[in-house]
Amino acid sequence: MKIIAAMSEDRVIGHGDGMPWDVPEEYEQYLELTRGTTLLMGRRSYEIFGSDSTADNLIVLSRSPQPVAGATVCRTLAAALDAAAAFGKPIFSGGGAKVYAQTIPLAAEMLLSTIKGDWRGDTYFPEFDPFDWKVTEERDEERYLFRRWVRRT
DSSP, rough: EEEEEEEEETTEETTTTTOOOOOHHHHHHHHHHHSSSSEEEEEEHHHHHGGGOOOOOOEOOOOOOOTTTSEEEEEEEHHHHHHHHTTTTEEEEEEEEHHHHHGGOOEEEEEEEEEOOOOOOOOOOOOOEEEEEEEEEEEEOSSSSEEEEOOOO
């Protein structure tokens, strides 16, 4: 499993019904990196980003059993992981904060974009121990910094 996220320098990932920034080139990168994969996300993240998804399979982790058009709904992480594995495609965790908190311990990689500037929000990417990870790729773009983190063995 891989984690994919965009956040501010102080880990903001959301504000209200979306992100506090508009960085289309970073969002295009997200769509390209998740193209053809299985994307796991919470219901709220799905409502915000799901219609744009380029993933072949969407899995929504939700306490509510209500169906979601175009996605498989699972009530537990274990069920979501089983459903994701059945598709046989790379699995990405795409948020929100609660889903990230549950999936970071299971991930082998994290693809994290840090949006430049001062951004305020109400939802944060979970803290993680950087000593458990190493940066294997770093790209300093005009409006964001992209890092690929790989879990140390």
